[in-house]
Amino acid sequence: MEDNQGILWEVFLQPKAGRPFKHVGSLHAYDKTMAMESARDLYTRRGEGNGIWIVKAEDIVASQPEDEASFFEPANDKVYRHPTFYTMPEGAKNI
Numbered sequence: 001m002e003d004n005q006g007i008l009w010e011v012f013l014q015p016k017a018g019r020p021f022k023h024v025g026s027l028h029a030y031d032k033t034m035a036m037e038s039a040r041d042l043y044t045r046r047g048e049g050n051g052i053w054i055v056k057a058e059d060i061v062a063s064q065p066e067d068e069a070s071f072f073e074p075a076n077d078k079v080y081r082h083p084t085f086y087t088m089p090e091g092a093k094n095i
């Protein structure tokens with residue numbers, strides 16, 4: 001059976017100007033215009049958002065669970081990343 005729902009899009013809403021966008025859901029549409037109109041109709045019916053981002057799901061790149069150790073653990077062998085590497089100059093304020 002052929003999938004004829006269109007492209008899968010991820011939808012992000014900005015609740016108010018200056019606030020971060022948050023993922024609110026997904027939808028299927030054949031092009032970006034249809035996706036934007038569908039996102040507006042589905043996710044902002046009651047004035048929940050001030051801005052909309054839509055992204056093709058296939059374009060999202062994510063880290064993999066098996067890469068956690070090498071990707072997220074701090075690099076302890078790089079001493080310049082630790083504040084103990086630096087000496088505070090005398091008279092320095094607000095550092």
